[in-house]
Amino acid sequence: MPSEPHTATPSDLRALCADIAHEAGSFAHEQRRRLGAGSRAAHDTKSSDVDPVTEFDRATEELVVDRLRAERPDDSIIGEEGADHTGSSGLEWHIDPIDGTVNFVYDLPGWCTSVAVLRDGAPIAGAIYAPVVDELYTAALGEGATINGAPITVSGATDLATSLPATGFSYHLDEHRVEQAERIARILPRIRDIRRQGSAALDLAYVATGRVDAYFEEFVNSWDIAAGVLLVTEAGGTVTAFDGNALDVTAPAGVLAATPALHGEFVTMFVASR
Known part of the structure; x- marks a missing residue:
């Protein structure tokens, strides 16, 4: 059932980000595996001749948008592959279905699905799922950040x-x-x-x-x-x-x-x- 637009907390939204990022990343990973190890995914280009986009980028974004439209119909959505929905709730989703498409095309592991929700131009919840290594990163405003549920912190490097x-x-x-x-x-x-x-x-x-x-x-x-x-x-x-x-x-x-x-x-x- 869709959540009420003005009652969802950053924690609630974090859980939704995580669920959608995991589902979408898993979908893209399964499609990539079907192509075979070491194969190169067919692709078109976008902003330049070396900036690829695949059918899987588009299909994965469609999956994310469908989930959001079903569960957060009053929110705005902006996606890399063209999603552009204006809502009325004051919340805005920024989604990248496959960040690292070149890696995806070449069957390199460094790609992920990124989902975030912003209020007044600032992110309040987000998740990044790297399906090849099965790592799910999540964060909510004021509640810390995690990897696969375990708290994380930046390095203590000073030099x-x-x-x-x-x-x-x-x-x-x-x-x-x-x-x-x-x-x-x-x-x-x-x-x-x-x-x-x-x-x-x-x-x-x-x-x-x-x-x-x-x-x-x-x-x-x-x-x-x-x-x-x-x-x-x-x-x-x-x-x-x-x-x-x-x-x-x-x-x-x-x-x-x-x-x-x-x-x-x-x-x-x-x-x-x-």
Whole structure:
């Protein structure tokens, strides 16, 4: 039965996020397994010739939208593959059915389903499910973050020289990638190493679990980061724009998430590198 729009708590919404993310991610995983190990999924392209979209992205988003329309009919929905429903409740869902589609296409494990709900432009509940490794991350505003039900916290890293951040790159083969590559060249000598997983949502989840110490990326979208931003903040991390100012999750120019002791140093590096 649909829940009342004004009575659902962040905890209630967290449970719904988790249930939908798990169902949708499991569906996509089963479809991928049917293609066979090591096979490459057929795909079209979206924003550029290297930005793929598959039939499974679309089918998985349809599954998520159907669930939300049934259980939260008065809420708004924004999805990567075109979902755009305007509701009246004041709650807005930002969904990415398969974040890390390139990994999905190549049968690499680094992809997930991300589901988040926002109020007044800020996430109040979210879930990320990585079906290949069966890891479900959840968070609710003021209630902490978990992986498979166990509480998580960001790392205690304090030394920039031994820190391990993650990042990603634009699918626009123009000055965006040139700018990002130049920034990496300036940053890499000052850190331990860098990781490029291929999924913004998972990168943020890895910051929340302490697997990496920071994550930064430009040219992302709300559905890429909404659930992950809440995970990081609820796990004790700091999330801002590149310049250290407040992040607009609904229109992010760039996101920087880090353990608190390192966040300021990353901001200083980014400002100096511009």
